[in-house]
Amino acid sequence: MAKSLFEAVGPGGAVFLRVGLAALLLAFLWRRRLAGAVLSSRRSLALAATFGFVLAGMNFCFYSALERIPLGVAVTLEFTGPLAVALLGSRRLLDFLWGALAAGGIFLLSPFASTTGVAGGEALDPVGVIFALLAGAFWACYVLLGGLLGRSFAGGTGLALATGVGAVLVAPVGLWQAGTELLAPGVLLAGAGIALLSTAIPYTLEIEALKRMPARVFGVLMSLEPAVAALIGFVILSEALQLRSWAAILLVSAAAAGSAGFRPRR
Numbered sequence: 001m002a003k004s005l006f007e008a009v010g011p012g013g014a015v016f017l018r019v020g021l022a023a024l025l026l027a028f029l030w031r032r033r034l035a036g037a038v039l040s041s042r043r044s045l046a047l048a049a050t051f052g053f054v055l056a057g058m059n060f061c062f063y064s065a066l067e068r069i070p071l072g073v074a075v076t077l078e079f080t081g082p083l084a085v086a087l088l089g090s091r092r093l094l095d096f097l098w099g100a101l102a103a104g105g106i107f108l109l110s111p112f113a114s115t116t117g118v119a120g121g122e123a124l125d126p127v128g129v130i131f132a133l134l135a136g137a138f139w140a141c142y143v144l145l146g147g148l149l150g151r152s153f154a155g156g157t158g159l160a161l162a163t164g165v166g167a168v169l170v171a172p173v174g175l176w177q178a179g180t181e182l183l184a185p186g187v188l189l190a191g192a193g194i195a196l197l198s199t200a201i202p203y204t205l206e207i208e209a210l211k212r213m214p215a216r217v218f219g220v221l222m223s224l225e226p227a228v229a230a231l232i233g234f235v236i237l238s239e240a241l242q243l244r245s246w247a248a249i250l251l252v253s254a255a256a257a258g259s260a261g262f263r264p265r266r
Helices: 003-029 031-038 042-066 071-088 093-109 111-115 126-152 157-183 185-212 215-222 225-237 243-261
Strands: none
Touching (some): 003 031, 042 071, 042 157, 071 126, 071 225, 071 243, 126 157, 126 185, 225 243
């Protein structure tokens, strides 16, 4: 849905609609508790502001990547962020195998693979690849901070505050890229759908999940995201991927599942 808006409002406008409308929705849902949340400790408010910055950066970089490279490739590269968190937190020998698989997948998607004779792949926009990797770095911060945010605020008030901060941060870029197009009824309707389906609902559920389950379980549940994104991109956006991209997606998915699934029980 978001990619369909890029022609009208650009990635910045789509991000502004996504985060801004989600912030309004979450503020309405948690309006009775927001006053108390605003009076939280400085440390908690700083955490919410930092998380808002992370949300703004993650979404802007991801949409900027989507403008230039296929959905499945963008999600695969972005997924290296939380995968790196899992791998860097362990010193087991087996984790080096998962790291090698992930590195192989990233190399296959990199512009360098096109210049080294790796067959079966399409040329990818290097700027899009960089944006996707930056989105991955922000996603890693999201995973690290999400549980802290959920435990620092009652209900979804922390996420409501964070999305408000994120909306303010992306507003200049969104207004610059989209202007008055943001007020078009069709654009607003699509933006509301994106805000609900991409931010308000999933982020609320993920914050609750991060409070309640080990990171390795969270990783298992997310490990198929690159492959699912590639299938959605193929079916809905008609983004056909070549052999090299599919191989990279499978390598990163296998690394994520292996890293999260083969951990000793505690």
